[in-house]
Amino acid sequence: MASSGGVDLDEVYSFALDLAKHAGKLLDDAWRARCDGGLQSDHVEKESAVDLVTQTDEDVEAFIKQQIASKFPSHKFIGEETYSKGGSKEYLIGHEPTWCIDPLDGTVNYIHIFPMFCVSIGFILDGEPVIGVINAPFLNQTFSACRGKGAWLNGTQRLPLIRNPIPPMPENAPKGCVFSCEWGKDRRDQPDGNLHRKVESFLNMAAEVGGREGKGGMVHGVRSLGSATLDLAYCAMGAFDIWWEGGCWEWDVAAGICLLKEAGGLVTTANPPADPSTARIEDAKLGGRLYLAIRPAGDTEHETARQGQERTVREVWRRVRHLDYPRPGV
Amino acid sequence: MASSGGVDLDEVYSFALDLAKHAGKLLDDAWRARCDGGLQSDHVEKESAVDLVTQTDEDVEAFIKQQIASKFPSHKFIGEETYSKGGSKEYLIGHEPTWCIDPLDGTVNYIHIFPMFCVSIGFILDGEPVIGVINAPFLNQTFSACRGKGAWLNGTQRLPLIRNPIPPMPENAPKGCVFSCEWGKDRRDQPDGNLHRKVESFLNMAAEVGGREGKGGMVHGVRSLGSATLDLAYCAMGAFDIWWEGGCWEWDVAAGICLLKEAGGLVTTANPPADPSTARIEDAKLGGRLYLAIRPAGDTEHETARQGQERTVREVWRRVRHLDYPRPGV
Numbered sequence: 001m002a003s004s005g006g007v008d009l010d011e012v013y014s015f016a017l018d019l020a021k022h023a024g025k026l027l028d029d030a031w032r033a034r035c036d037g038g039l040q041s042d043h044v045e046k047e048s049a050v051d052l053v054t055q056t057d058e059d060v061e062a063f064i065k066q067q068i069a070s071k072f073p074s075h076k077f078i079g080e081e082t083y084s085k086g087g088s089k090e091y092l093i094g095h096e097p098t099w100c101i102d103p104l105d106g107t108v109n110y111i112h113i114f115p116m117f118c119v120s121i122g123f124i125l126d127g128e129p130v131i132g133v134i135n136a137p138f139l140n141q142t143f144s145a146c147r148g149k150g151a152w153l154n155g156t157q158r159l160p161l162i163r164n165p166i167p168p169m170p171e172n173a174p175k176g177c178v179f180s181c182e183w184g185k186d187r188r189d190q191p192d193g194n195l196h197r198k199v200e201s202f203l204n205m206a207a208e209v210g211g212r213e214g215k216g217g218m219v220h221g222v223r224s225l226g227s228a229t230l231d232l233a234y235c236a237m238g239a240f241d242i243w244w245e246g247g248c249w250e251w252d253v254a255a256g257i258c259l260l261k262e263a264g265g266l267v268t269t270a271n272p273p274a275d276p277s278t279a280r281i282e283d284a285k286l287g288g289r290l291y292l293a294i295r296p297a298g299d300t301e302h303e304t305a306r307q308g309q310e311r312t313v314r315e316v317w318r319r320v321r322h323l324d325y326p327r328p329g330v
Numbered sequence: 331m332a333s334s335g336g337v338d339l340d341e342v343y344s345f346a347l348d349l350a351k352h353a354g355k356l357l358d359d360a361w362r363a364r365c366d367g368g369l370q371s372d373h374v375e376k377e378s379a380v381d382l383v384t385q386t387d388e389d390v391e392a393f394i395k396q397q398i399a400s401k402f403p404s405h406k407f408i409g410e411e412t413y414s415k416g417g418s419k420e421y422l423i424g425h426e427p428t429w430c431i432d433p434l435d436g437t438v439n440y441i442h443i444f445p446m447f448c449v450s451i452g453f454i455l456d457g458e459p460v461i462g463v464i465n466a467p468f469l470n471q472t473f474s475a476c477r478g479k480g481a482w483l484n485g486t487q488r489l490p491l492i493r494n495p496i497p498p499m500p501e502n503a504p505k506g507c508v509f510s511c512e513w514g515k516d517r518r519d520q521p522d523g524n525l526h527r528k529v530e531s532f533l534n535m536a537a538e539v540g541g542r543e544g545k546g547g548m549v550h551g552v553r554s555l556g557s558a559t560l561d562l563a564y565c566a567m568g569a570f571d572i573w574w575e576g577g578c579w580e581w582d583v584a585a586g587i588c589l590l591k592e593a594g595g596l597v598t599t600a601n602p603p604a605d606p607s608t609a610r611i612e613d614a615k616l617g618g619r620l621y622l623a624i625r626p627a628g629d630t631e632h633e634t635a636r637q638g639q640e641r642t643v644r645e646v647w648r649r650v651r652h653l654d655y656p657r658p659g660v
Contacts, residue, residue: 035491108551112508113491114569115469139445140470161365161443178442183552189541195533203529211519221438222513224554239444 562586
């Protein structure tokens, strides 16, 4: 038995896997019902025309909350939808055993029935995500991880997928990397606003080497899925080398961060420090809203995996702008 | 029997479905073998660091070509890899029965084992794609269509997915639309080159309404998958409302165009005409390398499906720049 501060992690992991299976089934039933003409317009706007909540979000969150309360009544629960209704978005994760849930990540995708949506279930101890389960039912993909037990696709394929050996980070990263990023919800057309800073950063990563006054990264590809959770899952899988994003909340990333770290990935802040080439690379703060993730990597003769990941972090920082996503109330 | 100019379309469709199943199995076996450490570096650069071909591309194309030659020896065959090796990229599709194949669309995704890759099999009569089968084995998704028989997901779900009724185009499109686009392979950092024209267009589509000097489209989401074939498939499914791209070849889109049209979608040119608000909206020319696709739509009291699609085309044209993708040899 893996016991951690009075919590039986094996028991919690097994419960989380089962919970993700049932919650995923609810999502699966819901999109299929919509194909037959049900609930076509079950969404309402939250803060803007691209910030949406559906009845499905609320139903799935209520189901998950009830299941957890019944099984682990002493655990704290933080879910996207209950949170949003509360008004404040203070950071509420402390040391106690806490569930951090997004009942439906990729809500816009779900509304349009683009397959990249999922339920994301994270369990946090001492402020650190130690269990993560993500179920994307339209893709038949369940990603899961528990501290010390590795990260898995559908319970059978260990992540990253390519692992004999795990490829090192490309020598000239970000060249050779798949770069994942999101346009997000802040669409204000302000010359130095988040939208323009993002686009400038994307362009630096994409442009030919030598272009953009030396910032051209010539990445292998630029991908945008519309789901922070699945961006992290595909980093853990090794499919995305780099994910860079601002504006996420802890329920978007709690499960994914556990998954990525168990797979051997690194996650730090999106915003470059004053000295990007020498700054200490610290783990991202859950709740910091700014994330830069690097996939699991292998060692080479000349470089450890971690050195290759840190080199990549610094090369990304050199090419991206600061993003401005404050924490309301902070 | 659906006979068309001496061709039995039922027989060809049935053969194409079977072919896609077997070719998809080859792709599936290949990525799984790579997970176990095989063939990690089976790709070489074609025209640039982001234009790649793998041994898998070549093996799958050889398999498909051999199967077709054996079953339909009189049919013409055009495949991405045989084409590339020939040097010239003249447009070679005429009136005769022609197979137009991409053995592996989304090669960069395949190399990184991001699930958005597929085999694309198109069959063309009198210059028009009349059969299309797309198999994305990691996603367990096969899309298929034959003229007059509708478009299908996995042979069981008719496309578009939401169809009782099919939603009309949003009243304020592109607001409310999921916009799919690709960064592509032309990464030259030239002030008025394709990369900058694309990014300017993406930004216009994404920015708030009223922004970008009136061009802000406030789309629901911006998605980039790295597969033109799957972009078209998700338009046919109704998940993507708009796909706008330049630089594709006919093997990237032949099957997808058949799928989209059978589902009820529209496909025209990416480049705005001189009079975008009044120009006649013509079908995209296969081989024209410039595509703007609109999903299947429903009628409203005030507007037919086609009128809603054309209104959306004009709103996109108003926001995007001309792209420059000539046809070599033309």
